[in-house]
Amino acid sequence: MPQDLRFAAPDADAIPLHLIDPDGAEAALAALPAAQAAWARHHGFAGTLAQVCALPGDAGRPAAVLVGRGTAADRLRKRFAVGAAIAGLPEATYALAAPLQGPEGEEIALGYLLSLYRFDRYRAQTPAKARLVAPEGLDAARLERIAAAEALTRDLVNTPAEDMGPDALETAARTLAGQFGAAVSVITGDDLLARNFPLIHTVGRAAARAPRLIELTWGSGAKTLTLVGKGVCFDTGGLNLKPGSSMALMKKDMGGAATVLGLAQMIMAEGLDLSLRVLIPAVENAVAGGAFRPGDIYTARNGKTVEINNTDAEGRLVLADALALANETPADLTISMATLTGAARVAVGPDIAPFYTDDAALAGALAAAAQEVADPVWRLPFHAPYEAMIEPGIADLDNAPSGGMAGSITAALFLRRFVPDVPRYAHFDIYAWSPAAAPARPKGGVGQGARALFRMLADGGWA
Template identity: 65%
Template sequence: MTLSFAPPSEPSLPLHVIAQPDLDDWLKDQPEQIAQWVEASGFTGAMGKVLLIPGPDGAPQLALAGYGKSSSRARKRFPLAAAAEVLPKGHYHIASGVPSDVLSTECLGWLLTGYAFDRYANQSPAKARLVAPEGVDAARIEVLANAEALIRDLVNTPASDMGPGQLQAAAENLTQEFGATCNTILGDALLEQNFPMIHTVGRAAAQAPRLIEMTWGNSGPKLTLVGKGVCFDTGGLNLKPGNSMALMKKDMGGAANVLGLARMIMALKLPVQLRVLIPAVENSVSGNAFRPGDILTSRKGLTVEINNTDAEGRLVLADALALADEGEPDLIISMATLTGAARVAVGSDLAPFYTDDDTAANALANAAAQAADPVWRMPFHEPYESMIEPGIADLDNAPAGAFAGSITAALFLRRFAGDSRYIHFDIYSWQPGKAPGRSKGGLGQGPRALLTALPEILGL
């Protein structure tokens, strides 16, 4: 599925986007028959309400889309998408009503109404298509929309069809599309090349564990993206209860999001040397599964006591981050569906991130608002370092107690990023219920904010 604007050469219906407080003023400037039609229809400008107004021949001559009140728009990421989802099939162009500072965002939301995950059953995405307004970067918006569609498709696909091998294939397809290169270290070769924790976590699964590496670009700052690719997480021998296992197909959401971000970077030809690292595993139960109480030695040489096999994501990321740091990049970004503690802290809609770099944090905060991709900075709180130091080993993968779980996981990962400039995202990558421009299911969290912030962070 490709999400795109309607061809400007084809006929389109003018669409007036009307906020509730502005309806009376808009009607004052309209012919009497239009004002009467609007009044008779009961159209008020409420968000998500639409109205087609016929001309003398009975065919629609224009359309209205309710834009609601400012208070209701503040609660939606893509307010115009609420109307786009219910407009009749056809082509439309925005004639008035959308402020210029949110026009690009509203266009993106409109394109995203055309997304549907239809691999297993027919779906019904919105059929109304938008002609790109003057003044927006239509090509960039299409890139963002299709990267989001890629993320959603990957996360929505169940583990029966999205294991480590299929995740590798998705990365390889991306490299073919953009002329990148992809190499994979598979199975026991992980031990030979010193990725012991990736191998340990994935060795009990039917599909062999692997480390996927994609590279693109040969000039500019070195940017390395690391994404958690746990294609299904049973919890290992610390087996999850059924309710907690229900959404574990999305435990590779970090990998999906870095692939989506990589797609944006390559499609827009950002002047960077891009490297993507994805440790791809299933955390399964078998006779050779790793156990609580085991002590693992990581690629970096740090030893890790396993106090919960369900805290496996940080283990596979640790080996990948150590490799990333060895390349001396200008920036490492890791993305992972890592902790339930992050959800308790900020819910499903915000993407929390950690960094010691105030410049990067400020750039992300500003970019998030522009990109309609909300993020929230969390602290690398130094006094909690002792919580991840068990004494019997260098590190503890699951500190005892119920407090600060997202922070201690981030502190654990920072140990492996070394001295590199580092940003870590602890995302959810799932939309619990349908919202304008966001279907229920897989969701990108953080890539648009990062893309918007990268020029300032890396000096591009």
Template identity: 65%
Template sequence: MPLEFAPEGAAALPLHVIEQDALEDWLSGQSATVATWVQAAGFTGGLGQSLLVPDGNGAPEMALAGYGTEAARKRGRFHLAAQAASLPEGVYRLEGLAPERAAEEALGWLFAGYAFDRYKDQKPAKATLVAPVGVDAARLEAIAAGEALTRDLINTPTSDMGPIELEAACADLAKAQGAEIEVIRGEALLDENFPMIHTVGRAADQAPRLIDMRWGDTGPNLTLVGKGVCFDTGGLNLKPGSSMGLMKKDMGGAATVLGLARMIMALKLPVRLRVLIPAVENSVSGNAFRPGDILTARNGMTVEINNTDAEGRLVLADALSFGAEAEPDLMISMATLTGAARVAVGADIAPYFTDDGVLSGALDAAAHEVADPVWRLPFHEPYEAMIEPGIADLDNAPKGGFAGAITAALFLRRFAGATRYAHFDIYGWNQSAAPGRPKGGVGMGARALLQALPEVLAL
């Protein structure tokens, strides 16, 4: 099913959304035949239940969707996506859904149409929805398409999504949306002063590169920086096998900013958008960088390497320095950066760091509104000493293991200069399937950012 709504005016079967404690009242307004059918089928209005109700000739007359209780709904999101997956193929029109929930549930329904089927036939939901009255259908379709791009990029293994293929995906997006793209590859990174991107990626077969995409010629300057480590072995500090299995998703930051960029461009937001992606593989070879090496970043700061598995902050540092040179109105970095962030908030929440109260307030409100949970963590300045090793300006992997997400964010902030800045430390992966969110790659924080941008940038 395409990630879009049924055409306006399409013949649609009514889908009555019924809360559990409202079922009796709803049944009292129906015919005895309908009431008997519903009761005989054991439909209670429980969250996730669905039921087709036939007419006198046995053809579907309506469908019912259980909406449970408010307490049950607080434990998840996109609840009607479960019905999108369980109802038979057809076109449906929501009835009885509170207007304030319509956009979230309609978007979840679109998400239910996603399946990663590059290597095997899958079975996404084929039930199509008529856009509910009052929702911005084109906006939700653009969001769904951007999310699908993010999921596809993360789900694709590195054998088919290395730096070359990630560059190609960026080029395809640029062509489709009328953006411009420039790429600096291999030894040219040294000539153009991106030494840490080159160092992290030089041991791989595919050359490291910096992808620079630009779109729009009016409005505030918005720069999105995404970590594009297409696979992370850990380098010479080799990861154990149990930690390496999901490292195809270590370019989840790049995938998420590309999905967000697609949303922004498709919706034609009045911004001058720039996307910077350092695309590398952190591999093991004779010329891999080593623990104890001291690197000089683009902005002149020196970095002692105490763990080659803390490579994402290195490639982001050069990209952030480059982005800050243009003095954008807002710069956002997104990265699958630290396990500490997962320990702090789990896999379902996107923690972020910023010094900007307006940005934080807008993000928190937007996250609640669009069901894209985020949580602000602090740039706790007393921890700055933890990333200062003495022998160099910065340490890429402070000893002790405490506050790993914060120290990583403080490291990155050193390269953002005076730019208005926020950093997202995302996971980019659903560990188990949920309505509208199959197991696998997922965008985190992008929809909250999209919702917050008009307030943050005064659009």
């Protein structure tokens, strides 16, 4: 179900919220009426991160609520905690006593909105009851648009493969396009072979639901942006079958597609002045008589031959054909996003989105934007000496180099071979999943890197 992640309308009777940091806690309490100050001291309020103290008022209704901001170091360790604390307040309408400004203010307000998210497609969930009036000093409407796009990404990732196969992913793209007047075209099944997308067809041909390439286009700006998202709706590993423990989360293997659709929604809802193209190769990697095999060699759209040394390294194959298409009409900026390698998780864990680019200015703009919007990313290298690791000798490329080292880097190098003419390219190897509940991020699907990219695009840092 669509999520209603919005602020409340102005309300003259809203309960005031005071955000207080530890250094200013004593002065803030001293400024309160004596009885309220004594109450707060009695309850040990000291402005620690996400600490809440409701001050008694008339008829059992709080006169105000104190919320601890914690220190800057606290907020860095536990982002969105203040906004989540506000969302967890008892049912009432609240209004901040002072405007919110800057990155910290945006984090608090967005943290509140994202804390409203519930995945309730299969079971009713208890909604948050606190209603926060749109804070002054911020672009509240933009934050609502960002939260709505993040909810789309989360919903797509959280939906099981039975209800989120390649056909359903196509429907999601068409629904999104309909909301913003975008165009969608889809190439399905054996038409992929006729239109020269052999790797997408190869990976998806054994599944009951046909593979497809989804393309969404929007806008007429002079600057062009292409987003490519891995849409493997379920990954058994193919004939190199995953063990059950590794297969349990494979509904999220379309997290790259879900993330680029969420980013596309941000871009279109904001009305950014650019021409947007989204490419999603949507497949299921299944086990059947038609499944592709280890040792097979296939020719990609751009003519490069690829030896299959592991059918569980299928994401880079479907992305290869999509990136080759993107390379034929190079955009000013091309971004690929994929839940591509376990090696990335070993390197940076589930909370950081590693990315690769050869463009130092682009990397700097991304890093700065990520810090501003509390969407952590980290640059990893396209390390040229590892190029030999993806060259098997019998074919141009190896989809799964042996040795088990530098797995995320070699996957990124593999993808870069398919965009030689793209002037600016970045690849994100994301996880798209919160393994445990955290402030504003319940356990389950989550967007990574999209908010950082959107801030960079909106600020023009990529131009």
